[in-house]
């Protein structure tokens with residue numbers, strides 16, 4: 001029986017005792033005091049606090065215990081199975097964290113002279129080369145800090161491409177299939193385009209006829225998530241790209257699901273012009289929690305001068321890595337400095353450790369695990385896998401609880417809470433929108449068969465309880481977690497996210 005640790009819910013502010021202190025104060029030297037005063041004087045007076053900051057007063061032990069307890073009430077990849085579809089929540093080797101803790105990494109500053117950060121520039125340069133190799137692109141920037149940020153960078157490149165060709169006034173639309181990740185249409189809109197959504201066919205792939213009729217001279221490009229959010233590898237990629245290129249549109253590959261295809265196929269070989277990766281899904285940083293992340297973008301040769309500046313290049317004559325600003329059509333900088341370096345370094349260590357065969361086997365195992373779990377869960381009464389009932393999936397699949405809902409009134413949300421109570425993180429629910437009562441499951445390559453079997457058993461239990469008139473057992477969940485059944489609507493409408501908000505709410 002799963003039991004998550006529960007500690008008292010006292011906030012760190014409520015534990016505060018006046019005068020308690022967690023560190024030994026050291027006196028500043030005369031020189032340090034002088035510097036301190038000088039720095040203070042540079043702060044505009046209207047920005048200086050007129051009363052002390054309200055901070056809790058605690059001993060070091062109080063703080064250590066508080067955060068240790070919070071971590072025990074948390075759930076993460078290191079504590080259990082986390083098949084949150086579209087997030088690739090796999091186990092990430094600790095060696096990748098270790099390298100980011102080295103003083104050579106911790107004690108550098110991006111404003112240092114480029115001669116003193118040659119090692120870091122080498123890592124940025126080599127990782128961008130490896131990502132170019134893996135995707136079949138010509139050049140890669142590591143600046144973007146998230147997948148959606150990579151999409152923004154890529155679609156701004158599409159925009160600039162048409163602007164330079166003096167076509168922007170007529171290139172107004174970006175085509176996005178209804179099986180795309182939700183950030184794709186949002187990105188197209190943010191970049192000033194109209195999003196044209198096209199439906200999927202009965203196999204969960206792009207409907208070519210619908211694509212043909214949506215394409216026109218106004219088409220600036222198309223964004224394709226592949227494998228798409230149904231876990232399906234698009235079957236007509238060559239035809240899709242030809243249709244888009246025919247009208248001088250650019251083909252964008254949302255490569256956030258790269259975990260399914262590493263070392264197997266390359267978007268560049270398929271004809272795509274722009275690709276983004278999610279390092280924080282595929283390459284050793286967990287997704288979720290709001291970051292930090294990295295969403296590198298690769299482009300084909302003809303678009304390399306549109307990338308954000310600077311890129312990092314290598315001069316064999318000088319045997320030196322350097323910042324390259326010579327990109328005449330650059331869309332400009334998209335992030336301060338050179339991206340999230342610690343995430344870049346984790347990805348570098350991950351790829352270096354696994355090598356080509358290792359990466360291939362990651363993808364093979366991710367796809368195998370997803371197909372195994374699909375095959376055993378789709379047989380459970382009340383569940384089905386729309387679009388893919390009789391065919392394989394890639395790294396994830398979408399189980400529908402529609403029949404279960406219709407016949408027993410147990411919905412995807414109830415199933416998610418029941419899973420929580422048994423020590424498993426639920427799948428992504430109610431997404432993609434084209435599948436009713438969706439449970440989007442991405443087991444990842446790092447889980448053993450016993451874990452997948454255990455997950456299936458819990459889904460089977462849901463079905464058994466639901467069909468044998470024991471719905472209440474499901475609906476009482478979760479009881480074994482640190483936080484019990486919450487009022488979803490209240491939590492969404494009235495979130496209390498800080499101590500200040502809590503105090504306001506109480507008064």
Ligand SMILES: Cc1ncc(COP(=O)(O)O)c(C=O)c1O
Nearest residue numbers: 086087146147148181183256257
């Ligand atoms: C297919 C796909 N595209 C884009 C994104 C967006 O990435 P991010 O959440 O880092 O912005 C995700 C995130 O999970 C994704 O799964």
